[in-house]
Amino acid sequence: MDSRFWIKAWNDGRTNFHQEDYHDKLIEFFPQLHPRNGQRVLVPLCGKSKDLLWLHGLNLHVHGVELHDQAVESFFSENELSPVKTTQEEEFIDYTHENIVISCGNFFKLNKNDTYDFIYDRASLVALPSAMRGSYAQIIKQSLKKGGKCLLIVYEYDQSKLDGPPFSIDANEILELYEDQCAITLVESKKPTKEGSRLSSLDNLKQKIYVLEKTHE
Numbered sequence: 001m002d003s004r005f006w007i008k009a010w011n012d013g014r015t016n017f018h019q020e021d022y023h024d025k026l027i028e029f030f031p032q033l034h035p036r037n038g039q040r041v042l043v044p045l046c047g048k049s050k051d052l053l054w055l056h057g058l059n060l061h062v063h064g065v066e067l068h069d070q071a072v073e074s075f076f077s078e079n080e081l082s083p084v085k086t087t088q089e090e091e092f093i094d095y096t097h098e099n100i101v102i103s104c105g106n107f108f109k110l111n112k113n114d115t116y117d118f119i120y121d122r123a124s125l126v127a128l129p130s131a132m133r134g135s136y137a138q139i140i141k142q143s144l145k146k147g148g149k150c151l152l153i154v155y156e157y158d159q160s161k162l163d164g165p166p167f168s169i170d171a172n173e174i175l176e177l178y179e180d181q182c183a184i185t186l187v188e189s190k191k192p193t194k195e196g197s198r199l200s201s202l203d204n205l206k207q208k209i210y211v212l213e214k215t216h217e
């Protein structure tokens, strides 16, 4: 799933992953991470997710990163916001409205010196094939402050029954990707109540919610 796959998906309107409502598990679990006014949250591979607005409503500084300019522009226009556009280090164009910034560009080229109190990963790790997940997790770990937390939502299902994305990511892989720097807590494992049409045909689908806390550098 390289950049071309996602650019084509947006160009062809194949964006079933997008939810018109705030994600129920964000609303349920993010407050348990005890966010405080002015803290920073990174939303990797954010698409045009409404969840950015919900996080902004908690008085957080929200930083989304998204490849496709159509997704970024749609986020602002559909929510009737007028962002200011600036170019950042040639790799990214930043769209800023109050404390929401979406950097339009390749997540894998993100400035590695920026750190965050929180990361919200919904439909992001699972959007990537296994060969890309190690590098992705490195950036996630590097981007979290020590003591910072990541709310991570993944799916587990029989990968032989369906091609990703979204890919199935099991508990062993979460350990492999994150346990060197994070304490990992599984906070929920359930069949999701509403999912896109591709996943709804699966018998043993589970949606798993993890909290990763960065314990060491």
Ligand SMILES: C[S@@+](CC[C@H](N)C(=O)[O-])C[C@H]1O[C@@H](n2cnc3c(N)ncnc32)[C@H](O)[C@@H]1O
Pocket: 002, 003, 006, 007, 010, 017, 018, 019, 044, 045, 046, 047, 048, 049, 065, 066, 067, 068, 071, 105, 106, 107, 108, 122, 123, 124, 127
């Ligand atoms: C499955 S969608 C999920 C979007 C969002 N997290 C949501 O919940 O609606 C994955 C998104 O990642 C974006 N994407 C994929 N690869 C990327 C990359 N290397 N850098 C930035 N964005 C990327 C795609 O354009 C797509 O919008």
